[in-house]
Amino acid sequence: MSEYDWDDDDTDTANDSTGMKELRKALRASEKRNKEMSSKLDEMHNMSRDRTVKDIISSKGLPDKIIKLIPSDVTSPEDVESWVAEYADLFGSTAPSSQSQEPAVDAADMEALQRISDTQSSGQTFDGDYDQLDARIRAASSPEELNKVLFGNAHGPQVV
Numbered sequence: 057m058s059e060y061d062w063d064d065d066d067t068d069t070a071n072d073s074t075g076m077k078e079l080r081k082a083l084r085a086s087e088k089r090n091k092e093m094s095s096k097l098d099e100m101h102n103m104s105r106d107r108t109v110k111d112i113i114s115s116k117g118l119p120d121k122i123i124k125l126i127p128s129d130v131t132s133p134e135d136v137e138s139w140v141a142e143y144a145d146l147f148g149s150t151a152p153s154s155q156s157q158e159p160a161v162d163a164a165d166m167e168a169l170q171r172i173s174d175t176q177s178s179g180q181t182f183d184g185d186y187d188q189l190d191a192r193i194r195a196a197s198s199p200e201e202l203n204k205v206l207f208g209n210a211h212g213p214q215v216v
Contacts, residue, residue, distance in 0.1 A: 105131050112136045171214050178208050 109123050112133060118140070130139050161169075189205075196202040200210040207213050 108133055109136050112140070116140060175208055 109126055113120060113122055126136065126139055130136055192205045196205055203212045204210050
């Protein structure tokens with residue numbers, strides 16, 4: 057306040073009762089508390105916005121320096137994500153999509169996975185009875201039967 061500003065209520069306080077003085081004092085204290093609370097609220101709002109922006113930028117895998125470029129009027133998570141998508145070309149990348157995409161699997165890997173699946177579904181677990189296994193090996197009358205006992209298929213081991 058400058059030295060020339062004054063409240064009209066405070067001009068003639070000599071004849072006021074103590075009740076009015078106490079009321080003015082309570083009003084000033086209340087206004088002061090209101091200003092403090094407003095500043096704390098603004099501070100908390102800014103901290104919440106900063107945290108939201110940082111979380112979104114981190115989840116997109118973008119550098120933290122981008123946070124300084126986002127305008128202060130962009131506050132909601134949806135606004136931040138749309139801003140990042142709109143200006144992604146400026147910081148040298150495309151914004152990663154939030155939808156998960158399945159990685160491409162080449163044909164050789166698919167064949168190997170299929171062989172593993174076939175072996176698991178047709179194979180028999182070894183029960184620890186060596187005499188039974190030995191008897192099955194000795195009873196095999198052809199290479200195909202032996203391969204079936206040893207490898208779970210008639211063709212023998214898979215060559216990778």
